[in-house]
Amino acid sequence: MKLPALAAFRYFDVAAQTESFVRAAQQLNVTHGAVSRQVRLLEESLGVQLFERRNRAIFLTPAGRALHDTTLSVFEQLHASVQRLQQARDNVLVLSCEPTIAMKWLIPRLPAFHAAHPDIQLHLVAAGGPVDFARSGIDLALRRDDFHWDASLHSLKLCNEAVGPVCRADLALPDKGFAGTRLLHSATRPDAWKHWLRLSGQSARGSSRAGYEHFYLCIQAALAGLGVALASRMMVQDELDSGQLVAPYGFTEDGSAYYLLSPEPFAAGTAQRRFADWLTGS
Secondary structure (H helix, E strand, O other), X not given: OOOOOHHHXXXXXXXXXXXXXXXXXXXXXXXXXXXXXXXXXXXHHHOOOOEEEEOOEEEEOHHHHHHHHHHHHHHHHHHHHHXXXXXXXXXXXXXXXXXXXXXXXXXXXXXXXXXXXXXXXXXXXXXXXXXXXXXXXXXXXEEEOOOOOOOOOEEEEEEEEEEEEEEOOOOOOOOOOOOOOEEEEEOOOOOHHHHHHHHHOOOXXXXXXXXXXXXXXXXXXXXXXXXXXXXXXXXXXXXXXXXOOEOOOOOEEEEEEEEEEEOOOOOOOOHHHHHHHHHHOO
């Protein structure tokens, strides 16, 4: 036997609880006639009378009471299941993060985040540049402000970008300039060296260059002793602390900054707000 539509059972269930087609219609935000018609169709489909209709009042028949015992339980279970699913989704956070930040800074610190917020499931997506929150299913994006984003997005500034040359401690650098040194260039930041040299007043005359597709590959090449990478302080902090890399000229702010982007405000108590507070140390 094919079951009647779920909507018919829902209309019946509310009518049975309120003992009134009028009050059921108000609760369901439909017309009195719509409730009456759905109940009638359900009765015809089941072949039993569910309500006695007397003087515009309705009363459950024995068959109606038996069915209502079932629908009441079913809709309570359905409501509880939906609540659990929504609560679970509320604690799943999808973060889009630039690959180098994700690999060199965020992932090594995620154990601390999970320890502080064990109920939040963080799903990490490696990507850079503009993000389409509406189509991607992403909740937050961690980006450097090297592109324009829509004014409707909510942004939280995390820190200024500071860059500087880094290399292994055993790689000797000239006192002035980079003559005889291999400079490691990233395709994702093609003007980074030019910008830093202008800000610092240093010269790259006499240096050679090697190109890499991503910023993090430059950092790995520097760790391998292949040359000098121009790196973000944020992305090499761990290697500096451990002594794997040194920054002989320090770091210079280049005028850019990192932001956490969201399509919605960072509302108190949400997973988005808790992650933002963790990032900023609030």
